[in-house]
Amino acid sequence: QFPVGRRLPCDIYWHGVSFHDNNIFSGQVNKFPGMMETVRKITLSRAMRTMQDLFPLEYNFYPRSWILPEELPLFVAEVRVMKDSDPSWKPTFIVKPDGGCQGDGIYLIKDPSDIRLTGRIQSRPAVVQEYICKPLLVDKLKFDIRLYVLLKSLEPLEIYIAKDGLSRFCTEPYQEPTLKNLHQVFMHLTNYSLNIHSENFIHSDSVNTGSKRTFSSILCRLSSRGADVKKLWSDIISLVIKTIIALTPELKVYYQSDIPAGKPGPTCFQILGFDILLMKNLKPMLLEVNANPSMRIEHEQELSPGVFENVPSPVDEEVKVAVIRDTLRLVDPQKKKRKDTHLEDVGTNPSAKGRLRCITSLIKETNHSLEWGCWATSHLEPVPESSESLPDAGPAAPRSPEAGLPSLCLKQVFPKYAKQFNYLRLVDRVAALFIRFLGVKGTTKLGPTGFRTFIRNCKLSSSSFSMAAVDILYIDITRRWNSMGIDHRESGMCLQAFVEAFFCLAQKKYKSVPLHEQVLSLIEFCECHLAALDEKRLLWGCG
Ligand code: ADP
Numbered sequence: 001q002f003p004v005g006r007r008l009p010c011d012i013y014w015h016g017v018s019f020h021d022n023n024i025f026s027g028q029v030n031k032f033p034g035m036m037e038t039v040r041k042i043t044l045s046r047a048m049r050t051m052q053d054l055f056p057l058e059y060n061f062y063p064r065s066w067i068l069p070e071e072l073p074l075f076v077a078e079v080r081v082m083k084d085s086d087p088s089w090k091p092t093f094i095v096k097p098d099g100g101c102q103g104d105g106i107y108l109i110k111d112p113s114d115i116r117l118t119g120r121i122q123s124r125p126a127v128v129q130e131y132i133c134k135p136l137l138v139d140k141l142k143f144d145i146r147l148y149v150l151l152k153s154l155e156p157l158e159i160y161i162a163k164d165g166l167s168r169f170c171t172e173p174y175q176e177p178t179l180k181n182l183h184q185v186f187m188h189l190t191n192y193s194l195n196i197h198s199e200n201f202i203h204s205d206s207v208n209t210g211s212k213r214t215f216s217s218i219l220c221r222l223s224s225r226g227a228d229v230k231k232l233w234s235d236i237i238s239l240v241i242k243t244i245i246a247l248t249p250e251l252k253v254y255y256q257s258d259i260p261a262g263k264p265g266p267t268c269f270q271i272l273g274f275d276i277l278l279m280k281n282l283k284p285m286l287l288e289v290n291a292n293p294s295m296r297i298e299h300e301q302e303l304s305p306g307v308f309e310n311v312p313s314p315v316d317e318e319v320k321v322a323v324i325r326d327t328l329r330l331v332d333p334q335k336k337k338r339k340d341t342h343l344e345d346v347g348t349n350p351s352a353k354g355r356l357r358c359i360t361s362l363i364k365e366t367n368h369s370l371e372w373g374c375w376a377t378s379h380l381e382p383v384p385e386s387s388e389s390l391p392d393a394g395p396a397a398p399r400s401p402e403a404g405l406p407s408l409c410l411k412q413v414f415p416k417y418a419k420q421f422n423y424l425r426l427v428d429r430v431a432a433l434f435i436r437f438l439g440v441k442g443t444t445k446l447g448p449t450g451f452r453t454f455i456r457n458c459k460l461s462s463s464s465f466s467m468a469a470v471d472i473l474y475i476d477i478t479r480r481w482n483s484m485g486i487d488h489r490e491s492g493m494c495l496q497a498f499v500e501a502f503f504c505l506a507q508k509k510y511k512s513v514p515l516h517e518q519v520l521s522l523i524e525f526c527e528c529h530l531a532a533l534d535e536k537r538l539l540w541g542c543g
Helices: 042-052 072-085 215-224 231-257 314-331 331-350 350-371 387-393 418-424 426-437 447-457 467-483 496-511 515-542
Strands: 065-068 094-096 107-110 124-129 141-153 158-162 166-169 211-212 270-278 286-292 298-304 308-312 410-414
Touching: 042 065, 042 124, 042 286, 042 350, 042 426, 042 496, 065 072, 072 094, 141 215, 141 231, 141 314, 158 231, 158 314, 166 215, 166 314, 211 215, 211 314, 211 331, 215 231, 215 410, 231 286, 231 410, 231 418, 231 426, 231 496, 270 314, 298 418, 314 410, 426 447, 426 496, 426 515, 447 515, 467 496, 496 515
Parallel strands: none
Antiparallel strands: 065 124, 094 107, 094 124, 141 158, 141 166, 141 270, 158 410, 166 211, 270 286, 298 308
């Protein structure tokens, strides 16, 4: 450990909390700038809402959510309308303070009027969300899944999912919420940090019993009951990819601000913890994304009253050690060097090419029929593998230092399944426009001049949309977003405000088609004008 940093540069930096733990200018860091802010409850809910506006069906894995206090009137009104249209609908809602963790400050309500807006915790901004009343139960208990996801790179997007995760169990038998049981946290909240205090909590040395189990043990159980486990896995993979697609625009804004292109800086990767709840019909629902998932592999046990000891937790060890080991294998800079040499070798040596092809088929066989048996999903169609991804050969490459290690527990899902998901990456393209007009590097907010230049360069003003109207649009939207008081460090228009303005312009320009088509048309229109402008500038430059 180097708590105050070190002078010599490293290949890999493993920071405890955030990207800003130390100043670094090279190598790779295990945190992305802005990740903590991006996955906070409110920011995540906003990003998911934007995607739900564009693609309601694709993003129905995130519960309907409202942001408090600003959307309280909207929440009350929408619930009233839904109740009026379906009097049999008896919803429950869960209120979660922003920035909270481990179940801190969470409570359930039956009616919007039960929201507590006074008191220290209650006056914090929060998300109120539809409560999933019919979760899948195992042994009559509610449980959730913690899956580990490696975001290996943002540009190009590379995502890996660990093939096993944890299932964390409640400690009281589940009953659907009623006014009487709403406050019973051991029945409704699956947080380990809460349930560990229940007298029913079971520490177990086995991975398939007790209050914390491996996800694979649950899958085995479901499979033996005849459940379609392959479909479940492909739904989970889709959920993870779509969620990361919702987060990338914001992350790219932070990235260019902290690591400006063309200046020396590190590259980033990060292990994320995805909390997922399975509904009774096996549909996975996203609860939250954790930027700093706990990597503890031991738990505290009370030996005698007041005397605690840390004892190993075999379930945590089985899952987490593999995740960290394989993250390091995937980002290993030596591996990249070996890979480059190997590909050069193949390029010039025909017999090596033959050997490589042979290794490929071996890996494919291993991947699809043995190791990744449960992953061989017919629901997702992989992009053909390029020779770039081959030298992971593992057991088949005799000279590789990885030969003695178990096969990777992390499976690439993006770009592998990119073809099915790329159409969702519209906000990414809007963010690229935003970043282009940010001007001076190091900022995350667009000033009024930047916004005007965007409108001019993309030829968006007209006789019916004057530059005065452009200024009013900028002021209105920016003022509202800034009054929500999320980030006071800089003034100007944040990405989410720009996205709102962009959607507004798209709706104005392209009427009577669905929002995602309007937005796509406007993106193409802007990109086309900017490409023409770049070309012109290039010619002038040459002249
Ligand atoms: P925290 O960060 O405080 O753990 P979470 O969003 O993970 O907050 O919520 C805590 C727990 O509450 C979850 O682990 C889950 O058991 C339960 N929970 C959260 N949201 C919902 C929901 N929409 N429906 C049902 N249960 C939920």
